[in-house]
Amino acid sequence: MCKIKKAELKDIAGIMESYNKEIKEGVATFDTKEKTFEEMKKWFGEHGPKNPIMTAEINNELVGWASLSKYDDKKAYSDTAEISLYVKKELQNKGIGKRLMKRILDEGKRAGLHTVIARITNGNQISVKLHKKFGFEYVGIYREVGKKFGKTLDVHLMQKIFRN
Secondary structure, eight states, rough: EEEEEEEEEEGGHHHHHHHHHHHHOOSOOOOOOOHHHHHHHHHHHHHHHTTTTEEEEETEEEEEEEEEEESSSSSGGTTEEEEEEEEEGGTSSSHHHHHHHHHHHHHHTTTTTTEEEEEETOOOOOHHHHHHTTTTTTEEEEEEEEEEEEEEEEEEEEEOOOOO
């Protein structure tokens, strides 16, 4: 059974492992240098009630995580966050992403966020489909903004506005 919970300091190593795997093998992040434990600890510390991190565990093993990170340091953006969501590739399409997405969005809405932004690399249809399922709308595209593995990549922008 998959358990969704708020992330704790002890989860940093598992989050870092999955994120670094994506840095090395995927294009869901445009980071190109693996993160250290200290960097991830700092990232973790930048999150709080308005910017939560949730994890998914099966048999006490971290199999996915989601975060709502500060969108920008400017005060005017204080009610906007950017979502990140990762599920181990071999466990995708098994409902874990849906459960993480629901919980992280519920937490963000409860904390007073107004808008959540998603940046999705071109070709990641699984992510686009998941975001649409949760009310994200397509708002645009950044063309050829990232380069990874010798390819120049587009990024699609999606947005969810919490309505009362």
